[in-house]
Amino acid sequence: MGSQYSFDHPDPHNAFITICHEAEYGEGPLSGIPVAVKDNISTAGIETTCGSNILKGYIPPYDAHVITLLRSAGAAIVGKTNMDEFGMGTTTETSAFGPTLNPADTTRAPGGSSGGSAAAVASGMVHMALGTDTGGSIRCPASFCGIVGLKPTYGRVSRYGLIAYANSMEQIGPLAGNVRDCALLYSVIAGHDPRDGTSLDLPAPAPLKPEIAGKRIGVPAEFFGEGVDPTVASVVQSGIDRLEGLGAEIISCSMPSMQYALAAYYVTSMSEASSNLGRYDGVRFGMAPDFVRLWHDAYSHIRKTGFGEEVRRRILLGSFALSAGYKGKYYAKAQAARQMVRNDFARLFETVDMLAGPTMPCVALPLGETSNPLSMYLADILTVPANLAGVPALSVPCGTAHTLPVGLQLIGKHGAEDEILSAALAFEEGSA
Amino acid sequence: MTVIIGLEIHCQLNTKTKLFCGCSTDYRDDGPNTHVCPICLGLPGTLPVTNKQAVLYALKVAKALHCEVPAFSEFARKNYFYPDLPKAFQITQYDKPLAVGGYIEIEAESGGEKRVQLTRIHMEEDPGRLVHKGSGDRGRYTLVDYNRSGVPLIEIVTEPELSSPKEARRFLNKLRATLEYLGIYDPEREGSLRVDANISIKGYERVEVKNITSYKGVEKALTFEITRQKGMIRRNAPIVRETRHYQEARGVTTSARSKEEEHDYRYFPEPDLAPLEVSSWVPEIVLPELPDARRDRFMQQYGISQNHARTLTGDLKLAEFFEEVASDMPEIAAPWTADILLGELNYRDMPVTKVPVPHYIALLLEVKKGSVTDTSAVEILRLILNQVIEEEKPEMPGEIIVRLGLSKEGGDSIVDTVASVLKEHEAAVADHRAGKAGAINFLVGQVMKATRGRADPKEIAKIITDLLKD
């Protein structure tokens, strides 16, 4: 160790919450490469806020497992990127540190919640960044900013040090300007970690090569259902035609559980969040309480002033979904629906190698336009199924609609990141 | 009025490390917040990893108590806010506990054996500890010590089958002994066994009494609560379903604020931990000899009474001590250890492990030889125990006998003493001759006084009657 990377870029898109102007780096596959890290991943000695006032000033005493891996791969960690508060959003506008601008069109949001990471890559400040994906938070901004983003299989990347929003669905994953960089960063962070009880012990990622010919690609009709912008749909359809042109076999199929996916996702994620976010009480870290108050008054004061509106909404809804008398109606039903989604994927993957469709039903939205939370939730409809089932999924640029980037989503079998990355590389390079 | 009691017992497992992190659990002599890490402090981003040793210990208990271990169990989150709970949830088990069913056999109040059925055993983590400081309205504040945060616990829940405080105490004694025999719990550790009790009078509402922090307090707490409930019924006052706290210092239960009862814990499966599939571990677990088996062996091997055997095996250290000293004189060692030594130890609040074994064996040998009276032997025992407490080097019984002249008087010298006592108390002798009962007791007392307890009272009485016959 010991070499210094000087990171001296201006940040016109507000991609970063914290910039490390001097970043140490070492030897390894990422030696001297600047990497940006989403601000919900714990970094020893570097403030980690989750985009929230409640964690302002919190400097973790330990590194997340992925940070340990990045450091030992020689990477220079150049900063912590902006995000929707605790990952709760699809635009990066719920951040306590102001919105991030989409480098493709600065009047628009970059998507979220890993909007800062996507903007840092799309603007060329860094070649690669880490994001996290609970219901599409890597793939959505990748799609909206015109870059590549991968949500790995649940358990493929250690969550140790990832500040939890919805534990049973989220994964840390790479965002990069192209498939090769994305796969390189993925190969560094994937692997078993005994500190994460849900971590998988799978073989190391295989070397990347373009490979699509002969693959059977399923296209569920529901991926082009109601609510998908027709222009986006036709751009993605022509992308799927290109896959066919490269030798893939396109198979029409159906995923009926899609109608329950969004509700299952939101009920589950809010329930888990309501529990995960209980620890922000001002006693041990972050905002300090007013000690003159009684403890319950101090708690409610801290939580009322420290959390933003969207976070408070989700905590309340999640608490409700788990409460006595309603748990059976909401949380338990969501788990049943989640099992239906898993079953649908299992059934489809008996006959196809991967699924393809749009990553997002629309293009990047103008800043300030998502004041209605329900319409924001609806935008996640195409990304949440992969999180509910724990299967890997990526977004790769597919063209433009309304002059804005459109992403093609590929969803793979459990543990089949190599397969969808190879297909994405073939798609990107136009060669099988 | 039939009393119905069910118990919930929390027992700290004496694993080396905590339930979900690598911190040491041996913080007894260390300062506050010295055995903590990001995980047990609940820092953002940390994840629990289950301590396999703790699961094995819990399974050991399940096997010893004849429970069934389901193929699949899981951890769940119990959500509530409290300053000693760093994550604002406790990782525990809810509807899929580690073990179900099982039983413990105790001596019933009505005599004979009683089988107390268990509902379940589950695992959970201990919260931290609050330390209240200062006084007055403005000066009061509370400190939090997270050393205990994450220490593994098992909770053992009984069916409501106990019918008196005495049975509850017997149940806890048996449970405590079993846990100690299993080597999974440290009885010396403060708060290592904590009890909540559900108490009702048949036909009336159930009351939960929490916060019984010593198992010795249980009988007192239950007795108080039953008396209170019976009093309410006699006065036709309603018994409300509520939670009450036991105030150890005052020996009373007081109503908890209703606010605390309105908890909705919002349980759901802990998403950070895979389900436990450990039923296949159970057949591999080898259990040590447990209290009942040891009791039966003591009766057979040493030929001692069931009562003595039960007392001596009711505590692991006591049982081990007995086996060390019993060897070829169990008929003396059993009553001396169970009836006399135990009483002396309880009086001094002294553990049996502090009794010097060679001294105690030597004392039993003196008793066996008949060289001292029982009264003198007790005096010698007390002296030795006091010397241990004072941290003096204890004297051997032989030395004490010589130093204090405690050698049992007998034969001619005792006859001489009796004769001289009779001469001194002619009035009492006359009373005895006149058939006044009680006179003989007075004379025996006088001889005992003259010999400073070194003579056997029965023997004296016999000598007196013999001498006065002539």
Ligand SMILES: [Zn+2]
């Ligand atoms: Zn710890």
